[in-house]
Amino acid sequence: xxxxxxxxxxxxxxxxxxxxxxxxxxxxxxxxxxxxxxxxxxxxxxxxxxxxxxxxxxxxxxxxxxxxxxxxxxxxxxxxxxxxxxxxxxxxxxxxxxxxxxxxxxxxxxxxxxxxxxxxxxxxxxxxxxxxxxxxxxxxxxxxxxxxxxxxxxxxxxxxxxx
Amino acid sequence: xxxxxxxxxxxxxxxxxxxxxxxxxxxxxxxxxxxxxxxxxxxxxxxxxxxxxxxxxxxxxxxxxxxxxxxxxxxxxxxxxxxxxxxxxxxxxxxxxxxxxxxxxxxxxxxxxxxxxxxxxxxxxxxxxxxxxxxxxxxxxxxxxxxxxxxxxxxxxxxxxxxxxxxxxxxxxxxxxxxxxxxxxxxxxxxxxxxxxxxxxxxxxxxxxxxxxxxxxxxxxxxxxxxxxxxxxxxxxxxxxxxxxxxxxxxxxxxxxxxxxxxxxxxxxxxxxxxxxxxxxxxxxxxxxxxxxxxxxxxxxxxxxxxxxxxxxxxxxxxxxxxxxxxxxxxxxxxxxxxxxxxxxxxxxxxxxxxxxxxxxxxxxxxxxxxxxxxxxxxxxx
Numbered sequence: 001x002x003x004x005x006x007x008x009x010x011x012x013x014x015x016x017x018x019x020x021x022x023x024x025x026x027x028x029x030x031x032x033x034x035x036x037x038x039x040x041x042x043x044x045x046x047x048x049x050x051x052x053x054x055x056x057x058x059x060x061x062x063x064x065x066x067x068x069x070x071x072x073x074x075x076x077x078x079x080x081x082x083x084x085x086x087x088x089x090x091x092x093x094x095x096x097x098x099x100x101x102x103x104x105x106x107x108x109x110x111x112x113x114x115x116x117x118x119x120x121x122x123x124x125x126x127x128x129x130x131x132x133x134x135x136x137x138x139x140x141x142x143x144x145x146x147x148x149x150x151x152x153x154x155x156x157x158x159x160x161x162x163x
Numbered sequence: 164x165x166x167x168x169x170x171x172x173x174x175x176x177x178x179x180x181x182x183x184x185x186x187x188x189x190x191x192x193x194x195x196x197x198x199x200x201x202x203x204x205x206x207x208x209x210x211x212x213x214x215x216x217x218x219x220x221x222x223x224x225x226x227x228x229x230x231x232x233x234x235x236x237x238x239x240x241x242x243x244x245x246x247x248x249x250x251x252x253x254x255x256x257x258x259x260x261x262x263x264x265x266x267x268x269x270x271x272x273x274x275x276x277x278x279x280x281x282x283x284x285x286x287x288x289x290x291x292x293x294x295x296x297x298x299x300x301x302x303x304x305x306x307x308x309x310x311x312x313x314x315x316x317x318x319x320x321x322x323x324x325x326x327x328x329x330x331x332x333x334x335x336x337x338x339x340x341x342x343x344x345x346x347x348x349x350x351x352x353x354x355x356x357x358x359x360x361x362x363x364x365x366x367x368x369x370x371x372x373x374x375x376x377x378x379x380x381x382x383x384x385x386x387x388x389x390x391x392x393x394x395x396x397x398x399x400x401x402x403x404x405x406x407x408x409x410x411x412x413x414x415x416x417x418x419x420x421x422x423x424x425x426x427x428x429x430x431x432x433x434x435x436x437x438x439x440x441x442x443x444x445x446x447x448x449x450x451x452x453x454x455x456x457x458x459x460x461x462x463x464x465x466x467x468x469x470x471x472x473x474x475x476x477x478x479x480x481x482x483x484x485x486x487x488x489x490x491x492x493x494x495x496x497x498x499x500x501x502x503x504x505x506x507x508x509x510x511x512x513x514x515x516x517x518x519x520x521x522x523x524x525x526x527x528x529x530x531x532x533x534x535x536x537x538x539x540x541x542x543x544x545x
Contacts, residue, residue, distance in 0.1 A: 023350075027487055
């Protein structure tokens with residue numbers, strides 16, 4: 001979910017999803033419908049993995065992955081650098097970090113749509129309002145990192161903070 | 164009236180009222196107060212406020228639907244930022260912020276108790292960061308167990324005269340709970356262990372309503388005619404945008420206006436097909452879950468039908484989504500707390516998968532010839 005969001009938002013890959021904000025960050029149920037279809041085609045396998053107090057899903061290659069990949073080869077080749085970039089930048093991050101990073105980018109793009117320029121502190125505060133279970137300093141650190149990589153637009157290095 | 168007859172009348176009334184089943188509220192009282200408060204750091208006052216906000220969001224989240232709701236969604240215009248076409252939720256949010264703003268903000272009960280702004284409600288509907296922690300409740304507005312879904316399945320089932328959409332609403336609602344977050348994740352809504360069969364019933368009710376009612380071949384055909392007739396009626400072939408300048412024009416497009424225009428003979432060829440109920444006919448359908456053979460058949464049918472193929476309509480749906488939006492089941496057994504997705508308990512839900520069926524239609528006057536060609540196409544593959 002978050003990889004799709006980052007791929008579409010940060011790299012402009014036209015996946016056609018319409019993300020809105022939920023408890024776990026940017027979300028579009030169509031991504032999960034597509035995942036279901038991929039499972040039905042046996043392109044992927046999805047298995048539940050449990051950890052203390054919760055669970056998650058492990059998505060892996062299905063038995064017919066290669067034939068589906070072959071079918072989608074022209075599209076995948078076109079966007080391969082973008083897919084590789086997202087995996088390089090975020091591939092090793094855990095689900096909680098991806099949730100936070102996705103939310104930061106989402107809040108940033110919302111601010112851009114309403115023509116706002118935000119300081120790191122202002123952006124971090126907005127994210128904290130939505131995600132109070134994250135430590136304030138940790139959010140600020142993540143905002144700063146994304147900003148340094150030029151991935152934020154409302155508080156880019158060139159942007160002048162308001163207020 | 165004599166005293167005796169008056170007494171009998173009162174007695175009759177009492178007796179009648181005693182025979183009548185007690186009046187039930189449309190929905191049973193919610194049990195949000197049972198949600199462990201430390202999970203959400205909410206006081207009773209906070210819960211009451213949130214409950215009212217969720218009610219407003221649930222009530223208004225679909226006010227932005229176009230005439231005949233989903234049938235005409237494809238006719239929403241493109242967004243300026245290149246992110247596809249507008250969605251009905253964006254129209255809902257615009258209506259809340261515009262024409263409904265005063266009704267919300269100036270309402271005495273709101274002013275004296277909650278102080279909601281139209282933006283508070285709109286942010287919850289559209290999933291904006293301005294909803295702040297209220298985002299937690301968004302699953303109740305739009306999710307696998309949202310209030311709308313629970314309502315429309317029962318309502319449509321009743322009005323369509325079918326039993327498919329029924330499930331145990333009261334049991335399901337009474338087992339809704341908040342589940343603590345783990346591994347750095349936030350808390351989320353889910354159900355208690357005792358409610359998982361009721362949740363399974365909801366998933367199955369939706370499966371049956373879609374396969375038996377919403378995806379009925381003739382109902383789907385009318386989606387085509389409505390969409391195409393509306394395209395003829397709308398200036399430029401699409402609805403006005405949800406902007407302050409155009410929203411008023413959009414709101415004038417309601418079911419009545421469309422029906423009136425159809426009665427006047429507007430809507431072109433498709434308007435005429437609607438008025439005369441001479442709808443497109445289904446000539447071929449793939450299986451609900453397409454196999455490779457299905458896809459080959461479909462390709463062959465397309466080739467054979469050529470100019471007789473009037474329209475193809477996808478009738479696809481995912482019955483139960485995994486990952487972030489799945490239905491989490493919370494079990495507290497002798498102090499041992501576990502969380503697992505519904506699909507871990509329900510064998511049926513685990514194997515429901517998704518549907519990617521395609522319907523192929525022809526014009527009514529081509530029905531026989533089209534059926535013949537389809538037969539030839541399939542026969543050649545057999």
